[in-house]
Amino acid sequence: MKFEQVLQLVDAVSVSSLTEFKYEEGGVKISMKKAAEGTVDLTAVPSGRPEPAVRTEKEPAVPAAETEVKEAAPAGSSAEEEAGQTVTSPLVGTFYAAPAEDSAPYVKVGDWVEKGQVLAIVEAMKLMNEIESEFSGEVVKILAENGMAVEYGQPLFVIR
Structure with a gap:
């Protein structure tokens, strides 16, 4: 690095x-x-x-460069309210629900997913990191918005 x-x-x-x-x-x-x-x-x-x-x-903390990114909702705000298993962000970055702006999202609420299936992308340091499902089941909630900044461990999906 x-x-x-x-x-x-x-x-x-x-x-x-x-x-x-x-x-x-x-x-x-x-x-x-x-x-x-x-x-x-x-x-x-x-x-x-x-x-x-x-x-x-x-x-000393390095001063932040000004960026135009939506802020994330507090982690755990609604994930515990939903029944199911939570897929969390493995890193800090920007959440993208689709592979490109003009493409359909990887998954939507109600879709059935298999373990290992790509759910979204988190961009970090100009690298696109695929977020794979850790569980098989139905997507009951998507907790992040496209283009939103996400943090390590932040809940992204609830799968039941």
Whole structure:
């Protein structure tokens, strides 16, 4: 992961209401925790090693670039009210219900989905990440809107 990408991650975590973020790729683990004063605790650990290779504590938060993104509804606001299993966002990014603007959404309320079926896309750091169903069943609720910013662990779908 390049330094600029790490800065983008720090920026994304800084402007979100997340308190903790973990990421693993290519033998490197990155763990970020927000401190009370809006600072970020950043730890990078190569996989398989118990001790951090790089540890920077209380890095100042990087100022957020102004963007035009819809804000997410508070996590868990209506997911617990619905009966069923919840599919959550595995990362921070922008939620897209369809593969392209002029395409039909991957799923709609009432559709039957199988485990492993693509439900949506979350764009993070210019990468499109497919969100697959963890369960088979009927989509009873879609909790995110197209183009909305989503956070790690935020409920996206309720499947019964």
